[in-house]
Amino acid sequence: MRTEPVLARPETPAVAGAAVLSRQGDFAASAEEMKFVCLLADGRLLVADGQAMNAHVLSYCARLERMGRPFQRVFTRIDKISQTYQADSGGAARLDHSRMQQTAKELLNTACQQRASDIHIRVRRFSAEIYFRVHNDLVKVSGHPRDFGERLLATLYGAMTTVSDNAYKPNERQDASIGDRDKLPERLYGVRIATAPTGEGSVMVLRLLYNDAGDEIDVRPLGFSEEHAALLQLFKEQPQGMNIISGPTGSGKSTTLQRLLAGEILESEGKLHVITVEDPIEYPIEGAVQTSITNAGSEDERSRLYSAAIANAMRLDPDTIMIGEVRDRASAQSALRAAMTGHQVWTTVHANSAMAVIDRLVDLGLPLAMVADHSVVSGLVSQRLVKLLCPHCKKNLQAHRHEVGEALLARLQRVLGAAIGQACIAGDGCVHCRQHGTIGRTVVAEVIATDARFFEHIRAGEKGLAMAYWLSELDGKTLMQHAIDKVAAGSVDPRMAERAVGHLNVAEAWRGARHGREWEPGAACMPAVLERLGQLGEAGHAA
Template identity: 35%
Template sequence: MSLEEEKVNSLNDEEGKELEQDASKKENVEASSDQNSDTETQNEDSKKSEKKEEEKKPSPALASQEISIQNKFENVPKFVEELFGQGNECITSPNGSFPVKEDTRNLLALFANGRFLVCESHKFDGRVLSFEVLARKRRLQVGKPEYVPMSVINAIYDRSLKKDANVFTEAASAEDQEQMQMQKDFLMLIIRASAVKVSDIHIVIADHTTVYFRTNGMMQVEMEYNKEWGEAFVRSAFASADISDSNYAQNEYQAAQKDGRTPLRGSKGKLMLPKRVLGIRLQFNPIAFGTRYLIMRLLYADDDPSNSGSITALGYTEKEAELFFRLRAVPMGIIIVAGPTGSGKSTTLQRSMIQMLKERNYEINLITVEDPPEYPIPGARQMPVTNAPTEELKEREFTKALAASLRSDPDMLMIGEIRTLSAAQLAFKGALSGHGVWSTLHANTSPAVILRFRDMGVETFKLIDPELMKGMISQRLFRRLCPNCRVKATDALDHPAVQRLKKGYGEFGLEQSYLRGAGCPHCDYRGVRGRCVVGEILIPDATFLSLLVNGETKKAIDYWTGELGGRTMKDCAVERMMRGLLGIEEIERWCGLIDQKAVY
């Protein structure tokens, strides 16, 4: 009987059943005549009771947990405010003591008191696990992860940024507030310029400050301010740049660069360039009879990213695009895109590289060396040249980067610009070692590329080798006529340019050509709408190169336009004029008088 009591007491402890019921069972067991039968009944009842208790116990707990979680995040703002209570801070915020990358920040949040919140849909994400390991290595207090919805993570960082902004505003001195205001003025000017696709902003500071916009190649006064505002603006522009000299020097020539992917330096992460602006190149110059002259070149993202590799979208014809295809198919040798500053060389080069990578299924190693990289080329390894204070150091760094690219197993090289003999020699070295080399050069025409290299000091035997000199392109940006207000040449027969057109191209030219109109609402009363590329493409042979290097330029040009079927820039421009795209004055602006032959 004592043994039976111990069994019953054990069952009472495990199952938590009512004492009276268990005692009754115990008496029934003692009074039973058939002990074996009663024992079996007792065991069956015990198993059923255990099973029922097991089914009942988790259900209330699970329901309670679900209600708790639901209530906890029913009011996200209240929950977030509790997290920031008693001065607690999110140390993984951009301005926190332990900032993390944006892609990681979207998954988690760590507070100063150790509370560690993780997005419930990324419990086992490698970035979360790596962060936890790193935080513990840094001896940070990291509690047990709390899994929360993504909306909570977003709300935490929104709250953190507002808190940082309020602290910044309250603590800012008068000087800091002035700097912030000038940065806002800087940003507003960029937004205003980018809205109308301004290519360059010129700021001249003398007795007063004058701001010029270059739109469609034309300089126009946009606004005027006092001298003090201009000087503060220029200092703020320098301070906002990512890459610049360490100190601003008013009487020195300085260059800087602003990357569109990062906030303005010193703005606490709150001020960003417009999305369509990839970056800005800044040049600071001292100026006579004034204090400072700032030029800002705006670099834009493609309006149509899906068409980013198209040459025809720039203004080249289908026939010219076919010549570009032939040049991209060349496995080795040098191809040069020439033209003055602001002629679109970098854009043409970028699009050609994008298209080349697509045509070769991204199976080649394309390395670029640029000072600085202006446009992204997906699939290429773009190597920047470190900003240097002097031309000598800049040349040395550029040469070093170019030499490094040749040792980096390239299939194709793209050099941002060949400026010096050392860069030219390395470009030819790359071509001689079996690589394709694309670059830009400041030259007036395609044939002038050869003469420019010779002037630099490149050996003659390299310049007359058609296996090295594979192609030369020279281009300009011509302003397109507004189709709504252009004037027919036949309606302005007394115009001097129309008279020259008649002399050079007869009645057919008059019927097909137009002059720039007075302007209309469609073109903002400018008479032109946008710009297009006009370029001459030269694919030389040994005869042409020999004639040109030996000084027989006229024979070389005649051979190119005759035997090789080449077209000069003027021929290409006149074709577009006959289609009504370009005005007669624009042709004469870039190619000389319309009734005269192109001069080389």
């Protein structure tokens, strides 16, 4: 039995002048629901004759009731519902398009206010969810009907990107970028977009590129140590050789590159000709000539254009060439050729560690004899990002040891020794950190300035000896040791450090123990560490 009156069947429902609400906004119906229902602003809900018990009709009515929206069912012919939408389509579609663009801009602005690094929009079977990645954590910020999510994705891709074919195709994987300053908040330089179909809908991820990343040229505020900064400065001052920064997606490689190049240009008083080859341009670098790959119709075509752009850059009288990423054999060969012909080259690659960069280049098809040459590959860097504890609400580890697992406590006791007293964990949040417990992220890194002897071991297949030589003779510090230093200083939660570098391990951390560190571990650790160093050397000789 109906609980509300049934109005007379109107001949043309839209004539009454009531706007259609079920096309867009809070009361938007899905495409299937719109075949059977149409909600008007005057409270009428047009329902197709004979469809009162249709699952789509019942679902839409239930949603209106949950939202507290009063309505009165009006039964009419199914073609009248279609005509009502068609009569409203002109102005309503334009209004909806304009509103969705405004919604997209507000979404980007809100993400900027929270200093999110990424926005995830997931369209599911019956809903759409929006997440922000803040301090490396995904945080759900809102939920919407599926139709809203579909229109938001179409608006972001179709109306805001700068690709030649901006038709959004939910059943295909697509990449694009937003570079029009009028469409972006003041704090953003650009947005990179990637989409993919899923088992129940589609997903879009937007990487936010902030335009304040180049305000600094000093890498130490990013988290690099004084020793790291000195080595990176050495790389900048070498007129030739390839310097490669590695790390997973989102580890801050592009930000590091930007600061290094901006600093190099500033220190030369603008007398260096720096050319970049990027796909796409990520951050502005004051004083550099930045070029991008455009109009690539396929991955093969993109790869060809990328290599051609590197070759072209070499003919433009550069002092320094920055290649956004070495990702295939063609770009790797072009980067190597640039370094071998007397240019300084900076680039990035996906590899697990600084030493693993060499394996990655060989895997891409470069000959080891050419890669393992310190006059060609002069610098290797690996980095990760770890959350930085809020100094106002962080908690002493010893005083809150009950919040940390026994296994982790045992590892920390072995690795930190007496310094465990200074270690801290994340607090409950405060006004200074917006209740996050963290205030951003900091780099943990390892930097290798290659030399002839280091590469002698690499060419001979003696990776263990190469590692031991770097740590003992070149005063190297592993990425794990850098993370442990930050845990010992109380600036990084050990649980967060382990998520970035793995279990904190004393043998790994103290391979360079013969040269000492800023703090002393338990004395009982030292024999095991020195034994591990010996094993590394034996393994290298065995190889």
